[in-house]
Amino acid sequence: MKGLNTLTGLFAVIASGASNAQPVTRVCDALEVRIAQSPANLEGRILNEALFEAAALDCPQTARGLLEKGASVDARNRFGGTPLNVAAARGSREIVARLLARGAVLDHPDLGGTTPLLAAVQEGRPRMLFDLIAAGADVNPSNREGVTPIMAAAFEGDRRMVLALLDAGANPNEQDRHGKGALVYAAGRAFPEVVDVLLDGGADPDRVWGHDLTALMWAAGHANDAPAGDGVEVARLLLDAGAGIDRKDDRGRTALMIAVERGHAQMVQFLLDSGADTDIRDKKGLTAPELAVSDEIRAMFRP
Numbered sequence: 001m002k003g004l005n006t007l008t009g010l011f012a013v014i015a016s017g018a019s020n021a022q023p024v025t026r027v028c029d030a031l032e033v034r035i036a037q038s039p040a041n042l043e044g045r046i047l048n049e050a051l052f053e054a055a056a057l058d059c060p061q062t063a064r065g066l067l068e069k070g071a072s073v074d075a076r077n078r079f080g081g082t083p084l085n086v087a088a089a090r091g092s093r094e095i096v097a098r099l100l101a102r103g104a105v106l107d108h109p110d111l112g113g114t115t116p117l118l119a120a121v122q123e124g125r126p127r128m129l130f131d132l133i134a135a136g137a138d139v140n141p142s143n144r145e146g147v148t149p150i151m152a153a154a155f156e157g158d159r160r161m162v163l164a165l166l167d168a169g170a171n172p173n174e175q176d177r178h179g180k181g182a183l184v185y186a187a188g189r190a191f192p193e194v195v196d197v198l199l200d201g202g203a204d205p206d207r208v209w210g211h212d213l214t215a216l217m218w219a220a221g222h223a224n225d226a227p228a229g230d231g232v233e234v235a236r237l238l239l240d241a242g243a244g245i246d247r248k249d250d251r252g253r254t255a256l257m258i259a260v261e262r263g264h265a266q267m268v269q270f271l272l273d274s275g276a277d278t279d280i281r282d283k284k285g286l287t288a289p290e291l292a293v294s295d296e297i298r299a300m301f302r303p
Contacts, residue, residue: 028059035065048075048083055087060094063087073104080111088116088132091125096132106137113143121152126161139170146176154182154198157191166201173203179210188218190226192233195219205241212250216243220255220271221262228266235270245276252282260291268297 031054051071054063063083067073073083084104087095096116100106107115117137120128129149133139142148150170153161162182166172175181183203186194195215199205208214216238222231235255239245246254256276259267272278278288278301289301 027057028062031059031062044070047071051083052077052086055083055092055095056090058090058092063095064098067102073099073102082108084116085110085119088128089119089123091128093128093131100135106135107141115141118143118149121149121161124156129161129164133164133168139165139168148174150182151176151185154194155185157189157194159193159197162194162197172198172201175209181209183215184209184218187215187234188222190222190230190234192230192237195234195237199237199241205238205243214243214247216255217249217258220259220267231267232270239274245274246280254280257282257288257291260288260297261293263293265296268300272300
């Protein structure tokens, strides 16, 4: 019980340090002091809890000491993750290397299906990603939502991570449970550099995704906070790669119709200049000009 009380106090110090934005070194020092003051025969569960804290705070020397005292690399937290999952998400490269050297499972998924590599991508840890790829991590695991590392990297617009994943054999044409893939995420958020890399890496420019949407349609209706010019550049890349300009989604709408309805004037002009058909009708019998939401866009269709 004395060991439990000691480390309970230790966790309070950690929580206090984190909430007060103390430097990590001070928090790690506090962790070291508390462990040094605790009994030598600490219970395994308490050691494991401390190891998770060391991983979350990136305290490599503390983690080493805990492992030497008997903390387990196979311990699970309440999310089903191991210390490796936590360290990878934190970007704790030295701790990850030490855990792997002691036999930690490289591709262990937590309860949500997230492996250490996927966690590293989702948390924006490129160097951790490179380390895990070098260690032989699977680059194509999907979580329970069907999201793979390359989808996560594309969503974040991280060209370096997308390229590293492609070089390691990631499949750019996987689809998640929402009917989206890496190319769709990059196109919908208007990341031309990522779209370019994905296309070079084998992404199908004319694949039909969920709701019969294509990447071009996602680009046509790109996020409002994306620069209009970036959206147009994505559309140009897709058309140059062979995307069909007049494909229809499950509503019967084309990329032009989507751009018109979204009010993306620059995209509308680009698609018109690229030869988009203005006479196609959707399932409600409406044409692109009839879907126009502004006078500026309506004027583009006048003779």
